[in-house]
Amino acid sequence: MGTESIIARCETLFEDIDFQVVREWKAAQQGRKVVGFMPVYVPEEIIHAAGMLPMGILGGGSDLEVIHGDAFYQSYICRIPRSTVELGITGRLDFLDGMLFPSICDVIRNLSGMWKLMQPKVYARYFDVPQNYQDDVGGVYYQEEMQELRRDLAKLAGHEISDEAILGSIGIYNRHRQLVRDLYALRSAEPWKVPSTEAYLLMRAGMLLPVEEHIEMLKGYLAAVELEDKPRRDNCRVIINGSFCEQPPLNLIKSIEMAGCYVVDDDYMLVNRWLMEEVSTEGDPIRNLADAFLHHSADSAAKYCTKKEEVGQYLLDSVKKNSAEGVIFAAPSFCDPALLERPMLADRMTQHNIPHISFKYAENSGQMQPIREQAGTFADSIKLWS
Amino acid sequence: MSADIQTEVIKEASMLKQKEMIARNYDELTSTAESGRKMVSTFVPGNLNELINCFGMLNNLPEINAINNGMRKKSGAMIMDAERAGHSEDVCTYVKADIGMMSKGNIAPNGKPMPAPDMLLLSYTGCFTFMKWFELLRHEYGCETVMLQVPYTGDGVITDNMRQFVVKQLKEEVIPAMERVSGVKFDIDRLRENLARSAKAEDDLVWVLESAKNVRSPIDAYFGGVYYIGPIFTAFRGTEDAVEYYRLLRGEVEKRIEQGLGPITPEGDMDEERYRLVVEGPPNWTSFREFWKMFYDEGAVVVASTYTKVGGVYDLGFRHDPERPLESLAEYCLGCYTNRNLPSRVELLEKYVNEYQADGLLINSIKSCNSFSAGQLLMMQEIEKRTGKPGAFIETDLVDPRYFSAANVKNRLESYFQMINQKRQSTKVA
Ligand code: SF4
Ligand code: SF4
Numbered sequence: 001m002g003t004e005s006i007i008a009r010c011e012t013l014f015e016d017i018d019f020q021v022v023r024e025w026k027a028a029q030q031g032r033k034v035v036g037f038m039p040v041y042v043p044e045e046i047i048h049a050a051g052m053l054p055m056g057i058l059g060g061g062s063d064l065e066v067i068h069g070d071a072f073y074q075s076y077i078c079r080i081p082r083s084t085v086e087l088g089i090t091g092r093l094d095f096l097d098g099m100l101f102p103s104i105c106d107v108i109r110n111l112s113g114m115w116k117l118m119q120p121k122v123y124a125r126y127f128d129v130p131q132n133y134q135d136d137v138g139g140v141y142y143q144e145e146m147q148e149l150r151r152d153l154a155k156l157a158g159h160e161i162s163d164e165a166i167l168g169s170i171g172i173y174n175r176h177r178q179l180v181r182d183l184y185a186l187r188s189a190e191p192w193k194v195p196s197t198e199a200y201l202l203m204r205a206g207m208l209l210p211v212e213e214h215i216e217m218l219k220g221y222l223a224a225v226e227l228e229d230k231p232r233r234d235n236c237r238v239i240i241n242g243s244f245c246e247q248p249p250l251n252l253i254k255s256i257e258m259a260g261c262y263v264v265d266d267d268y269m270l271v272n273r274w275l276m277e278e279v280s281t282e283g284d285p286i287r288n289l290a291d292a293f294l295h296h297s298a299d300s301a302a303k304y305c306t307k308k309e310e311v312g313q314y315l316l317d318s319v320k321k322n323s324a325e326g327v328i329f330a331a332p333s334f335c336d337p338a339l340l341e342r343p344m345l346a347d348r349m350t351q352h353n354i355p356h357i358s359f360k361y362a363e364n365s366g367q368m369q370p371i372r373e374q375a376g377t378f379a380d381s382i383k384l385w386s
Numbered sequence: 387m388s389a390d391i392q393t394e395v396i397k398e399a400s401m402l403k404q405k406e407m408i409a410r411n412y413d414e415l416t417s418t419a420e421s422g423r424k425m426v427s428t429f430v431p432g433n434l435n436e437l438i439n440c441f442g443m444l445n446n447l448p449e450i451n452a453i454n455n456g457m458r459k460k461s462g463a464m465i466m467d468a469e470r471a472g473h474s475e476d477v478c479t480y481v482k483a484d485i486g487m488m489s490k491g492n493i494a495p496n497g498k499p500m501p502a503p504d505m506l507l508l509s510y511t512g513c514f515t516f517m518k519w520f521e522l523l524r525h526e527y528g529c530e531t532v533m534l535q536v537p538y539t540g541d542g543v544i545t546d547n548m549r550q551f552v553v554k555q556l557k558e559e560v561i562p563a564m565e566r567v568s569g570v571k572f573d574i575d576r577l578r579e580n581l582a583r584s585a586k587a588e589d590d591l592v593w594v595l596e597s598a599k600n601v602r603s604p605i606d607a608y609f610g611g612v613y614y615i616g617p618i619f620t621a622f623r624g625t626e627d628a629v630e631y632y633r634l635l636r637g638e639v640e641k642r643i644e645q646g647l648g649p650i651t652p653e654g655d656m657d658e659e660r661y662r663l664v665v666e667g668p669p670n671w672t673s674f675r676e677f678w679k680m681f682y683d684e685g686a687v688v689v690a691s692t693y694t695k696v697g698g699v700y701d702l703g704f705r706h707d708p709e710r711p712l713e714s715l716a717e718y719c720l721g722c723y724t725n726r727n728l729p730s731r732v733e734l735l736e737k738y739v740n741e742y743q744a745d746g747l748l749i750n751s752i753k754s755c756n757s758f759s760a761g762q763l764l765m766m767q768e769i770e771k772r773t774g775k776p777g778a779f780i781e782t783d784l785v786d787p788r789y790f791s792a793a794n795v796k797n798r799l800e801s802y803f804q805m806i807n808q809k810r811q812s813t814k815v816a
Contacts, residue, residue, distance in 0.1 A: 072763050074781060076476070076753045081760065103538070106514045110761040112540055113728025117768060126540025126727070131510065131517065131533060132551075137558055138535070141551035148547070304510070304517050304533055308524050336756055339474035340481070340518035344525055346472060360476075 003198065003224045006217060010201035013208050014250070017064050018092055021208050022055055026095050033156060035098040035123075038084070038108050039245040040302050041274040042100050042127055043289050045173050046150050048211060049165035050157040052097070056207030056271060059083040062249040062364045072114070078334040079362045080246035081111050088119060098123035098156055100149075104245060104302040105337050123156055125149065131304040133294045143290045150286070166285035174279055176211050179218040180272045184265065186222065188322045191262035192232040193225050197254050203269045233260075236382040239324045240266040241315060241345065242331035242338035244300050248361045255372040256328065260379035264322040267300060274298050301341035312348035319354055325382045328375065329358040355382055398650070400635040404616055407631065409496065411621050415444055416498035424568050427503040427523065430697045432511025432536050432719035436580035436624035436706065437560070441568035445621040446503060448519070452483040454495050456671030456785030464490060465786050478515045478754040479786040481522065488526060505567045506531040507560065512538070512696070512724030513757040532563040536719040542730045544720045552716035578708035580624035581715075585705040590632035591618055592700050597639050598689040599742055601662075604642035606649040608665045608688035609678040619697030624706075651682040660685030661806055664738045666731075666765065667750040667758050668693045670782040673790045677782075680796050684803055688748075690738035692731070695723035699734070724757045732768045739773045745806045746775040748799075753783045776809055778802035 013021055026032045033052040037044075047054040060066065060083030068089040069082030087093050099122060101112035112126035128145050130138030154161050183202065187194035202221060206214040240256070244267040256263060277296040280288045299305070299314035315327065327349055331338035342358060349356045357378045359371055418425055424443045428434065430450070438445050455461040464486025465479050471489070473482050487493075492500040508520040510533060517533075524531045534555050537548040561572050594614055598607045605611070614635060622628040642648075648656040652675055663681075665688045670677050681688065698704065704721050707714035723731070739747055747769045751759045766777040780798045783789030 072761075074751055074753075074759060074763070077756065077760055101540075104514075106756040107760045109514070109538055109540070110728055110756070113731075114761050114764050116727070116729055117732070117764060126538060128537050128540065131535045132555060132559070134558070137551070137554050140554075141537070141547060144547040148545075301518070304508075304535075305521060306533070308521075308528060308531075311521060311525065334476045334756075336477060336515055337518065339477050340515060340522070342474065343472045344521060347525070360474075 001220050001224060003221055003228060006221050006224065007198050007201055009217075010205040014061075014201055014204050015063070017060060017087070019055070019095070019208065022053065023095050025053055025210065033097040034095055035100060035153070036093065036096045037100040037127075037271075038102060038104070038111075039269070039271065040102060040104050040300060041129070041271050041297075042102050043146060043149075044211070044271070045166055045169040045285070045289065046146060046153060046161065048169040048172070050153040050161045052153065052157060053210060055096070056269065057084060057087070057093070057099075058204075058207060058247050058269070059363050060087055061247070062251070062366075076334055077107060078246050078332045079364060080332070081107050083363065084111065085114070085118070088115070096122055098125070098153070100125055100127045102127045103129050105335070107336075108245075123152065125152060129293065133306060135291070135294060139290050139294050142293060143286050146286050146289060163285050167281045170279050170285055170288065171281045172211055172215070174281070176206075176215050176218075177273065177275060178278075179215060179222065180206075182222060183218060184273070186225065188264045191235070191237065191264055192230050193228070196257050196263040196266070197250060200250070200253050200268060203272055206272055207269065234383070235260050235262040236325045236379045237262050237264045237323060238326045238328050238378075239264060239315070239318055239322065240268070240328050240330050242301070242329050242335070242342065243268055244270050244302070244338070245335065246332035246363050248330060249363060249365055251368050252330075252361055252365060252371060255368040256375045259372045259375035261328070261375055264324050265318045267298075270298050270300060301337035312345045315345055316348065316352060316354075319352075324354075326355040326357075326378060328378070329356060331358075331360055333360040333362055355385075398638050400631055400638055401613075403627075403631050403634055404613065407617060407622060407627050411444075412494050412496045415446055416494050416496060416500060418444065418501050424504040425501060426505045426507050426564075426567075428507040429509050429511065429516055430619050431513065431722040431724060432509030432534065433619065433623070433697060434507065434509065434534075434560070434715060434719075435621060436577055436584055437556075437564070437715065438507070439580055439624055440573060440576045441564045441570045443505070443564070443568050446500065447620055448484040448523075449480050450620055451487060451494075451500075452480040452785050453671050455483055455487060457674055458495070459672060459787070461486075461672060461785035462787045478519075479784050480754065481515060481519045483785045484519070485522065485526075502527050503529055505529060505563065508533040509536065509719060510534060511536040511719050512722050513755075515757070530563060530567055532560055534560055534719070536725060538725055538727070539720060539730070540727050542727045544717060548720055549713060549716045552719060553712045556712050556715060574711060577711045581706040581708040581711055583626060583629050584618075584624045585707065587618055587623065587628040587632045588698070588700045588705050590636045591615070593636050594632070594639050595690070595694065595701055597643060598687075600643060601743060602646060602648060602659050603662070603687050603689050604639050604647060604649065606651070606656075606682075606688050607694060608669065608691040609651075609674075609681065610649050611688070611691055611694040612669060615694045615697060649682075649687055651678065653679075653682070656682050656685070656687065658685050659687050661803060662687055662689045662742065662744045664689065664735060664742065664744045664747045665691040665693070665750060666735060666747060666762065668696075668752050668755065668784055669750065670790050671785050672787040673792060676792055677790075677795065680799050684799070686799075686803065689742040689744055692723055692734065695734075697722065699723055699726075702734070728761050728765065732765050735765065735769050736772050739769060739775055744775065745809075746802070747777045748802065749777065749779045751779060751781045753781065753789050754786070755784070776802070776805045778805070
């Protein structure tokens with residue numbers, strides 16, 4: 001299969017706001033269950049080990065008409081919760097057996113309670129993670145939070161979730177994360193071969209497909225891409241930062257590239273790359289997941305940075321590793337974590353003479369022209385001064 | 387909430403006491419260079435005043451500074467300064483007022499410069515913004531920063547895991563950091579004494595807040611309430627001053643009940659009580675007096691509010707407990723209003739509407755505050771459904787004057803009062 005057909009499949013999945021592929025997975029075997037989760041991270045391994053499908057929910061995108069959702073949110077709140085509520089009210093998520101709301105911001109936190117009130121029959125849990133990275137403090141707390149989740153999911157599944165099952169799932173997700181890292185590495189090395197829309201759509205497909213199937217898809221894409229020849233453009237190399245929750249419209253991602261920027265790193269769907277190293281498949285699986293979270297997980301504005309000097313270090317490291325020439329801070333309007341963090345990150349970039357620009361978007365932003373112009377000017381200025 | 391008490395009101399002893407306490411506190415805060423005392427910056431929800439006090443340190447609360455600047459009409463310029471420096475128009479205006487205040491020399495209400503904090507105690511309780519706010523402050527000050535993560539009670543209960551996590555952080559991170567900064571060794575007996583005093587003051591505060599159950603309430607539990615919570619939410623919980631303040635206040639409210647008086651307003655005692663409201667959400671500070679007037683001019687009394695629970699929901703029974711010092715500090719932090727899940731917040735509001743015989747629920751939705759605001763429209767629907775009482779929704783901001791439209795708020799309130807009247811008529815007819 002060539003990349004074109006793989007991406008076409010991803011596009012179909014991306015556009016389907018009724019989530020047919022998940023419905024089919026569930027219907028294929030009696031007793032199958034699906035647990036939805038919102039950004040930025042949940043330990044999918046535990047859901048997988050329960051025999052359930054973890055499904056990433058990233059709002060309604062640019063095509064969903066939000067009618068009911070707006071009645072639940074003031075104009076100064078971002079769009080992802082209202083489109084997610086819309087998906088819920090319109091029955092588009094009626095196949096979900098559970099829903100997890102990770103600790104990322106107060107909007108998603110409060111949405112967990114709204115879900116409990118609006119969908120009283122569906123298991124809904126606010127999933128907390130530690131902001132304290134000491135093994136015996138935050139680590140112990142986090143392990144128990146995961147154990148609670150495991151007990152809840154076991155109840156939902158109707159059977160225990162064994163250590164062996166979780167270790168097995170960790171092994172599968174390790175393979176998945178490695179392929180995701182390979183894809184990002186390839187894009188960084190030869191960005192003309194992996195357009196950012198393609199990388200994006202591939203990552204999005206991973207939010208819906210069973211991990212095993214997504215592994216095959218990634219393998220297929222990586223193999224196919226090597227055989228294809230794509231023209232190399234004189235684009236500058238940029239990193240996108242701040243888009244870890246509500247997603248920009250696909251057109252925006254396309255526009256940035258068309259404006260002359262190769263995206264060499266981003267923070268879309270961090271769940272696919274959250275644990276940055278191989279997680280041990282031996283011993284206590286919950287402990288292993290906690291260790292990985294505390295010591296080898298991705299950084300984002302949703303995390304507390306324990307040391308002043310380390311704020312933004314991850315972005316600087318990424319600039320270096322990916323030989324980026326600039327950073328585009330692209331955050332959803334009204335996004336507290338991204339927008340509160342931005343001045344600190346921007347300062348850090350300025351200190352290191354890394355050019356940067358900022359803009360805001362909503363998942364249904366329609367006007368791409370201003371963004372294309374801004375990104376184009378940015379790319380031109382980088383080329384001019386480099 | 388701790389800003390200067392209205393000058394037009396006949397001063398009651400409690401008001402004078404509070405004014406004196408606040409003035410003394412600012413003098414202490416602005417004279418640490420001479421006294422050598424150390425200063426901790428921390429937040430109102432999850433404020434560990436009793437503990438800070440054990441180390442002889444002073445407590446400075448950036449939200450209170452922002453409120454003071456809001457009430458003095460200084461916050462608007464500060465916010466714009468922060469926005470010019472790159473802070474987004476979309477984020478909490480407390481943060482921007484605080485950062486803008488720094489750029490204007492950090493002048494305290496007594497006119498003297500506020501010293502830089504010796505320690506940032508990030509009590510991450512009930513609000514995500516706190517976390518980034520303190521990262522921003524650390525960016526400026528570079529002083530010792532200690533984080534206390536208080537888990538959100540997502541299922542509406544405090545689990546052992548949550549409690550133990552907070553206690554462990556207190557023992558292994560917060561207390562050692564305080565010892566380091568202050569040079570004072572932790573003395574648990576001193577903490578117990580402080581906690582015992584807190585509990586005493588809390589008893590009297592609850593009595594005062596619940597006095598609004600009287601039909602012809604002697605207090606306003608929102609506009610007046612923000613003064614009543616001042617000492618306990620800020621630098622005084624656990625002190626003899628706070629015990630004395632609440633004793634005086636309770637005595638005064640007892641007298642008002644005996645005399646059949648309504649709440650005190652900036653223009654004197656309120657006349658007839660025509661509407662009894664429960665209010666959800668913080669007040670607007672830049673037009674606080676104008677906002678309040680829209681209520682008392684119409685005879686509307688707020689009989690219960692959730693804002694007066696952000697620094698502790700004492701009326702549900704919680705008290706600081708000297709027998710379980712660290713556990714009770716943990717439970718205090720875990721139980722603050724915005725750390726409760728939405729269903730629990732709805733239950734509390736429902737209870738208030740019923741127990742305080744309110745005519746309905748008014749939500750003042752604050753643009754700045756996702757912690758409070760996200761989900762409030764659903765909360766209103768739920769309360770209307772459960773109590774059969776009408777709800778109303780207004781939108782303002784905390785300390786950004788650009789988001790207070792007096793005409794809109796007034797219109798909205800007027801139609802709400804009409805709605806309540808209609809509801810009363812229809813219930814009578816039925
Ligand atoms: S976009 Fe930002 S503010 Fe909105 S839900 Fe996501 S993280 Fe929270
Ligand atoms: S977002 Fe709300 S709770 Fe948080 S600091 Fe601002 S006003 Fe306070």
